[in-house]
Amino acid sequence: MVLKKGGQKEGQAGNAVPNELPPLYEETQSASSVASVPEQLPPLEAPIQSEAVQQPIFSGFETKQIEEEIPPQAPPAPMHASFQGVQGVQRKENSGFFHDLFHLIKAPGAIDKLMSEDLLARMKDNWGLRNKEGEGLSSKEQLENELAEKLNELALLERRWRAQRIIIEEEEKLLKQREKDMNAKIAEFKKFLHKVKLYQQVPISDYLLLDNCAVIRNLKELAEVSKVIEEKVLRKHIKNGKNDISGWVMHIDPKLAAKLSSIKTKKEFRGIMEEYERKLAA
Numbered sequence: 001m002v003l004k005k006g007g008q009k010e011g012q013a014g015n016a017v018p019n020e021l022p023p024l025y026e027e028t029q030s031a032s033s034v035a036s037v038p039e040q041l042p043p044l045e046a047p048i049q050s051e052a053v054q055q056p057i058f059s060g061f062e063t064k065q066i067e068e069e070i071p072p073q074a075p076p077a078p079m080h081a082s083f084q085g086v087q088g089v090q091r092k093e094n095s096g097f098f099h100d101l102f103h104l105i106k107a108p109g110a111i112d113k114l115m116s117e118d119l120l121a122r123m124k125d126n127w128g129l130r131n132k133e134g135e136g137l138s139s140k141e142q143l144e145n146e147l148a149e150k151l152n153e154l155a156l157l158e159r160r161w162r163a164q165r166i167i168i169e170e171e172e173k174l175l176k177q178r179e180k181d182m183n184a185k186i187a188e189f190k191k192f193l194h195k196v197k198l199y200q201q202v203p204i205s206d207y208l209l210l211d212n213c214a215v216i217r218n219l220k221e222l223a224e225v226s227k228v229i230e231e232k233v234l235r236k237h238i239k240n241g242k243n244d245i246s247g248w249v250m251h252i253d254p255k256l257a258a259k260l261s262s263i264k265t266k267k268e269f270r271g272i273m274e275e276y277e278r279k280l281a282a
Helices: 010-015 025-035 063-068 081-093 097-104 110-115 119-134 140-199 219-228 231-237 244-250 254-260 266-281
Strands: none
Touching: 097 110, 097 119, 140 219, 140 266, 219 244, 219 266, 231 266, 244 254, 254 266
C-alpha cells in the first residue's frame, strides 16, 4: 500500500475527488463581462469623450507664455585649451621662412634672386637669427600685455596732460583779461601822473623868482603866470640870448623847455603853456 502526503492511502485519495470540477479562468472572465453589459446602450448621437479629451494636458496655458518661458540659448562654450594650442601652433607654422617668401616674391626682381640662392641654407640662417632674437623675449601674449599696459599708461598721462592744458588755457585767458584791465588802469594812472607833474613842486632852493617878485614853484603856476605876465617883465628874463624860464623848466620837462627856449612874446609863451595843459588833462 502506497502512502500519500498527509498519511492518506491511495484508495482514500480516489474517494476525495469532487463530483463537479471548478470552472476554468476563461469561463469566469466571460461570465463577468456578460454581467457588466447594461440592458440599454447609450444613444449614438451622444459623442463619447474620454477623460483625456475633457481635461487637456495644457489646460489654462497659452503658447505665448510657454515660448517666453523658454530660456535663451546659452553662449557657446569657450574654446578648449588644447584646440587653442593647436591654433597657436598653426599660427607659428604659418609664420616661417617660406611662408614669408610669399610676400617677397611680389617684389620686382625677387624671383631671379630666389632662384640663384640656396634657400635651405637661408632658411637655417633665418631660424638661427629668430632663436637668438627670441632668447631674451617673453611670449607673444606677455608682450601684448606689456604693450597694452604701456599704452594705457601713456593714455592716462595724455588725459592728465589734456586736463592740465585746459586749465592752463583757461588761466591764460584769465591772465590776458587781467593784463587788459591792468593796461586800462595804467593808462588812467599815467593821466594822473600828468596832473601830478603839473602840480609837482621843486625844492625851495630851485624856486623861480621873476622880476615882478612872483615866485614860481611848479608848472601850473608857470602856466597861470603866462596869462598875466607883462611884456617888459618877460623880456628881462629872455634878453641877450638868455632864457631864465626855459632853464628853470629844463629840470622838470626838457621837451617843454625846448619849446619855451624860442619864445619872444607873451602870446607865444601863453600859447605853449595852454597847449601843454591840454595834453596833460587829456
